[in-house]
Amino acid sequence: AQSVTQLGSHVSVSEGALVLLRCNYSSSVPPYLFWYVQYPNQGLQLLLKYTSAATLVKGINGFEAEFKKSETSFHLTKPSAHMSDAAEYFCAVISNSGNTPLVFGKGTRLSVIA
Amino acid sequence: DSGVTQTPKHLITATGQRVTLRCSPRSGDLSVYWYQQSLDQGLQFLIQYYNGEERAKGNILERFSAQQFPDLHSELNLSSLELGDSALYFCASSVGTGKLNTEAFFGQGTRLTVV
Numbered sequence: 001a002q003s004v005t006q007l008g009s010h011v012s013v014s015e016g017a018l019v020l021l022r023c024n025y026s027s028s029v030p031p032y033l034f035w036y037v038q039y040p041n042q043g044l045q046l047l048l049k050y051t052s053a054a055t056l057v058k059g060i061n062g063f064e065a066e067f068k069k070s071e072t073s074f075h076l077t078k079p080s081a082h083m084s085d086a087a088e089y090f091c092a093v094i095s096n097s098g099n100t101p102l103v104f105g106k107g108t109r110l111s112v113i114a
Numbered sequence: 115d116s117g118v119t120q121t122p123k124h125l126i127t128a129t130g131q132r133v134t135l136r137c138s139p140r141s142g143d144l145s146v147y148w149y150q151q152s153l154d155q156g157l158q159f160l161i162q163y164y165n166g167e168e169r170a171k172g173n174i175l176e177r178f179s180a181q182q183f184p185d186l187h188s189e190l191n192l193s194s195l196e197l198g199d200s201a202l203y204f205c206a207s208s209v210g211t212g213k214l215n216t217e218a219f220f221g222q223g224t225r226l227t228v229v
Contacts, residue, residue, distance in 0.1 A: 046218075046219075049217065051216050090157065101159045104157040106156045
């Protein structure tokens with residue numbers, strides 16, 4: 001079954017510092033991969049998705065992620081953290097046929113320190 | 115605003131009771147998904163409907179059931195509630211299945227508290 005593992009349940013960065021949130025997938029066939037963000041008391045919002053086109057995917061709010069098949073990874077990065085980036089981030093996967101529901105990682109809480 | 119509407123936003127009920135959560139998908143979306151979010155289990159997929167028919171089943175308890183109506187709205191029924199059912203329940207919708215399933219839009223959730 002498809003699954004993703006997010007390394008680090010909590011990441012803390014200083015404002016202006018690089019954000020790196022890690023996600024590894026388990027699949028013999030490259031799946032479709034997603035990053036969602038959840039702000040307090042809100043639903044999940046799609047940040048970006050990889051669907052086998054470009055391996056470097058740009059999303060909203062300055063985030064991007066790179067699909068690396070050799071490392072089975074899809075890490076999320078942002079060059080400079082803002083206070084407004086503080087939220088819970090979820091990596092998710094579906095099969096590349098799209099015939100499975102989204103399966104989420106455990107989530108990583110990002111704190112941004114002024 | 116994702117276009118997915120969930121009601122109610124908050125629900126407090128007693129153990130043993132039954133509740134119904136409602137979801138209206140985005141206009142044009144045929145697939146509806148239900149997820150449960152709790153601190154210990156994270157985001158767990160419960161069930162998916164596509165155009166009125168059950169499409170996929172996840173970790174859904176037998177005490178829980180769902181359906182999708184002809185107007186495409188969906189309801190999640192939770193019965194014989196236990197304290198451990200307290201969680202945030204999310205509905206999501208997408209255009210379809212397969213390649214059309216690659217973007218799901220989430221509602222703001224229903225927070226269920228069982229006391």
